[in-house]
Amino acid sequence: MPHVNDDEVRAAARYVSTAAAQDFDAAGGIDHERGVLQVRERISKGKFIPLQRGQARTAAAVDGGSAIVMDCGSFVVGAITAGHVTMERGKATAHVQPLRLLPVSQIDKPCVYDEIFKEALYAAPPDAPESLESLVGRARNLAEWLDAERAIAALDKGSLLLIDGSLWAGTPGIRPLVARVADAAQKKGICLAGVSKQSKLYTGYRPLVPALARLGKREFGEACWAYPIDLTEYADRQFGETFVAHLHPMADFAFRVDVCPAPGRSCQDALESLVALSNDPGYLGYPYPLARVHNEVALGGELCTELEVSLKRAISTEGGELGAIEEYGRDFHKVLDGGG
Amino acid sequence: MEYLGRVIGRSVRHLRFRAFYGMEFQLGEILVIEDEERGRRLLARVIDIEYGADAPGDDWWERTAGNMMQGDGKGGFEMRERERRLFEVGACTPLGFVDGGTFRKPKVLVPHFSKVRRAEEADFAFLTEKMGDIEAGLLRSGDRKVPIRVGISGEAFPHHIGVFATTGMGKSNLMKTLAASAMRCGRYGMLVLDPHGEYFAGAPGCKGLSHVPEAAERMVVFSSRSLPGAHNTIKISAHEIKVEDLLNLQEYSDAQREALHALSAAFGNEWMIQAHTHESEELVEMLHKSFFLESINVIKRRIKRIMDSGKVTRDREVSMTRTVIDALKSAKVVLVDTGSMPEHEELLVSTVLARAVLENYQRVYERPEDFKFLPPALITMEEAQRVLGTSKGTIFSRIAREGRKFKVGLCAISQQPKLIDNQVISQFNTLFILGLADKRDRDILRDASKQDISDLENEIQTLMVGEALVTSPFVPFALPLAVYKFEDYLDEMSASQKGKKQKAGPDKGFY
Numbered sequence: 045m046p047h048v049n050d051d052e053v054r055a056a057a058r059y060v061s062t063a064a065a066q067d068f069d070a071a072g073g074i075d076h077e078r079g080v081l082q083v084r085e086r087i088s089k090g091k092f093i094p095l096q097r098g099q100a101r102t103a104a105a106v107d108g109g110s111a112i113v114m115d116c117g118s119f120v121v122g123a124i125t126a127g128h129v130t131m132e133r134g135k136a137t138a139h140v141q142p143l144r145l146l147p148v149s150q151i152d153k154p155c156v157y158d159e160i161f162k163e164a165l166y167a168a169p170p171d172a173p174e175s176l177e178s179l180v181g182r183a184r185n186l187a188e189w190l191d192a193e194r195a196i197a198a199l200d201k202g203s204l205l206l207i208d209g210s211l212w213a214g215t216p217g218i219r220p221l222v223a224r225v226a227d228a229a230q231k232k233g234i235c236l237a238g239v240s241k242q243s244k245l246y247t248g249y250r251p252l253v254p255a256l257a258r259l260g261k262r263e264f265g266e267a268c269w270a271y272p273i274d275l276t277e278y279a280d281r282q283f284g285e286t287f288v289a290h291l292h293p294m295a296d297f298a299f300r301v302d303v304c305p306a307p308g309r310s311c312q313d314a315l316e317s318l319v320a321l322s323n324d325p326g327y328l329g330y331p332y333p334l335a336r337v338h339n340e341v342a343l344g345g346e347l348c349t350e351l352e353v354s355l356k357r358a359i360s361t362e363g364g365e366l367g368a369i370e371e372y373g374r375d376f377h378k379v380l381d382g383g384g
Numbered sequence: 385m386e387y388l389g390r391v392i393g394r395s396v397r398h399l400r401f402r403a404f405y406g407m408e409f410q411l412g413e414i415l416v417i418e419d420e421e422r423g424r425r426l427l428a429r430v431i432d433i434e435y436g437a438d439a440p441g442d443d444w445w446e447r448t449a450g451n452m453m454q455g456d457g458k459g460g461f462e463m464r465e466r467e468r469r470l471f472e473v474g475a476c477t478p479l480g481f482v483d484g485g486t487f488r489k490p491k492v493l494v495p496h497f498s499k500v501r502r503a504e505e506a507d508f509a510f511l512t513e514k515m516g517d518i519e520a521g522l523l524r525s526g527d528r529k530v531p532i533r534v535g536i537s538g539e540a541f542p543h544h545i546g547v548f549a550t551t552g553m554g555k556s557n558l559m560k561t562l563a564a565s566a567m568r569c570g571r572y573g574m575l576v577l578d579p580h581g582e583y584f585a586g587a588p589g590c591k592g593l594s595h596v597p598e599a600a601e602r603m604v605v606f607s608s609r610s611l612p613g614a615h616n617t618i619k620i621s622a623h624e625i626k627v628e629d630l631l632n633l634q635e636y637s638d639a640q641r642e643a644l645h646a647l648s649a650a651f652g653n654e655w656m657i658q659a660h661t662h663e664s665e666e667l668v669e670m671l672h673k674s675f676f677l678e679s680i681n682v683i684k685r686r687i688k689r690i691m692d693s694g695k696v697t698r699d700r701e702v703s704m705t706r707t708v709i710d711a712l713k714s715a716k717v718v719l720v721d722t723g724s725m726p727e728h729e730e731l732l733v734s735t736v737l738a739r740a741v742l743e744n745y746q747r748v749y750e751r752p753e754d755f756k757f758l759p760p761a762l763i764t765m766e767e768a769q770r771v772l773g774t775s776k777g778t779i780f781s782r783i784a785r786e787g788r789k790f791k792v793g794l795c796a797i798s799q800q801p802k803l804i805d806n807q808v809i810s811q812f813n814t815l816f817i818l819g820l821a822d823k824r825d826r827d828i829l830r831d832a833s834k835q836d837i838s839d840l841e842n843e844i845q846t847l848m849v850g851e852a853l854v855t856s857p858f859v860p861f862a863l864p865l866a867v868y869k870f871e872d873y874l875d876e877m878s879a880s881q882k883g884k885k886q887k888a889g890p891d892k893g894f895y
């Protein structure tokens with residue numbers, strides 16, 4: 045165990061305390077792909093919008109799941125899926141895409157990505173992901189937007205489509221796909237809302253969402269509210285209007301919510317519909333359909349283990365040298381950490 | 385077929401299954417697990433029920449309950465998709481496989497995720513042939529009655545029976561039912577010693593054995609008090625009382641004990657009459673001045689009390705024991721109502737009768753041709769802990785140890801089995817376990833039972849009035865029993881007797 049120097053601890057504490065107290069005059073640290081954005085606007089108590097519980101309406105939620113099933117360093121086998129859950133009159137129906145396995149290596153990474161990208165956007169990608177892991181992540185992101193299209197096609201006018209994450213076209217070249225989804229929703233009279241579990245909006249040194257949640261609680265106590273965030277300077281990537289919203293009076297969390305309301309409807313109307321969906325006691329303050337779809341598409345450890353076993357069996361059947369592959373995938377960290 | 389859920393684990397001795405939300409099943413309920421791969425069924429008994437949820441994280445429960453509690457006040461909440469997210473987990477102990485008509489102990493697992501369903505009457509059909517001719521009630525699954533009659537074989541009487549329950553849980557009802565069934569069956573003798581005087585006419589609001597349709601033909605009654613029906617008076621002969629009987633009933637000093645044995649040695653089976661007749665000084669002389677006058681005085685006082693009770697005669701020929709034994713040999717129920725007698729007299733009469741039965745049956749045993757046709761006899765003893773506290777000494781302990789060979793069984797009834805000697809209790813092959821509040825009592829029975837009931841602690845704790853578990857080497861597993869309500873059983877007996885009479889009546893068309 046390393047020795048802990050008290051001076052080091054005190055210095056870190058000073059930094060954190062100062063950063064947490066910094067207001068909105070710092071800038072920098074923007075990462076467009078990951079949606080790390082600085083909000084320069086000063087927070088104003090007057091901009092909080094009180095929310096009521098809106099009408100319950102048919103809602104669908106889209107999410108995706110991904111995992112690296114086999115990692116040999118120079119090549120991996122990734123797994124992705126996406127799906128949506130539709131909730132109508134309290135009944136949920138899940139539509140989950142079959143699992144897609146992505147075997148990819150450092151060498152053929154551009155080709156593999158090119159193929160995946162073209163499937164979604166009918167055009168070549170402007171770049172290639174830096175790592176195999178980010179390729180898998182981007183593939184999942186594309187799968188999610190494609191599934192959003194499928195969900196819109198199945199939904200009726202007046203419905204609400206929830207996306208896990210912001211309506212942010214971060215991946216290079218993906219904007220036409222997000223625009224396609226947003227247009228389809230508009231044309232069909234469907235409201236689109238992106239809810240981010242973990243926002244990367246910052247104000248100076250501070251994370252914006254918890255900072256607003258703290259302020260909202262102090263000012264309004266146990267209430268539902270939304271706070272509009274001006275991201276017009278990022279209009280080339282951002283879709284809809286952005287809010288930080290507190291969707292249940294007793295919820296501990298607030299979330300970033302991006303809203304593209306249906307024609308003739310307001311953002312507030314959409315947010316109040318979200319309030320109506322966010323009162324499940326298991327996930328208080330978070331729209332239930334998103335919680336549900338998250339569980340539907342999550343590629344958990346057991347499923348990954350099962351996949352790995354199936355994969356190894358198939359490798360043997362296909363004449364592969366399983367022993368070598370297993371050796372390539374050995375990781376001494378597992379030995380150190382007691383897993384190997 | 386009511387589909388309840390599917391198996392989720394975990395071993396050949398302990399199964400767990402996930403049940404649909406809202407699908408109620410109970411502790412003690414017997415369920416069926418379908419082994420579809422091998423076309424057979426596994427019966428399993430629910431021994432515990434737990435909460436389950438498809439929920440992320442260990443703290444989901446606390447967090448969700450907290451949110452609900454907060455939502456009760458403000459904002460409200462709506463638990464969505466309860467049916468999908470919430471469920472119950474049943475823990476079961478496998479009872480055995482039913483494969484065709486045969487029942488086999490569970491030594492292998494059922495396939496993963498096998499279907500679990502509620503058991504139906506047909507699932508228990510294999511039990512019918514294993515149920516004996518002395519009925520006790522209906523099979524129970526949880527608190528649901530299954531129309532399968534549960535009973536024990538009268539042939540198992542000599543293997544001894546224990547009936548254990550806290551007061552008010554239905555011991556008397558069970559005993560009356562067993563006695564009524566014995567009368568109906570007419571193949572076994574049953575000596576019912578009734579110190580509370582509750583069996584003949586029944587307690588207020590309840591019926592008694594006198595109401596059994598077959599009672600007039602198949603029951604002989606003795607009582608120390610006046611009863612509203614035909615009965616005989618309790619009388620035993622002083623010749624039938626042995627020194628050991630008194631030693632087991634009362635405390636005696638060493639000198640007094642020796643004096644008693646000396647009296648017995650000097651006068652044989654007339655010892656009590658002699659001791660009662662002669663003055664103390666005379667007795668001291670007759671015993672060669674081996675004992676102090678004070679010792680003899682104590683013995684005389686006690687013997688006088690017994691002789692003055694009116695239940696003990698000086699006449700060798702005037703005794704109920706002959707009639708009792710004859711009735712038992714004729715496969716009748718003998719009810720000895722000692723309700724008005726002090727405890728020491730009641731115990732003395734019971735002891736004398738029990739010994740007379742055992743010794744008589746022992747004598748018949750010496751004549752194999754006669755013994756073959758001798759119907760088994762069961763002697764029921766209430767508050768049995770009074771006479772079974774040690775493995776040696778009383779006639780009842782002796783019957784528990786030796787009676788089996790001579791077709792004499794003991795039915796010990798007690799609310800405190802922990803006070804019964806372990807060796808004695810281990811002799812009871814059949815146990816009727818009704819509700820027992822004391823854990824030590826339950827522990828004793830768990831160890832004494834001829835079937836493993838260690839998993840049934842929860843079930844025994846939750847037994848309601850009239851519910852019981854029957855353990856016996858003669859049944860395939862500890863059977864959950866809903867004891868007949870005696871009055872209902874009588875109604876059924878009357879109806880069936882009426883049916884028989886109608887059936888046996890003359891053919892109207894003949895004339």
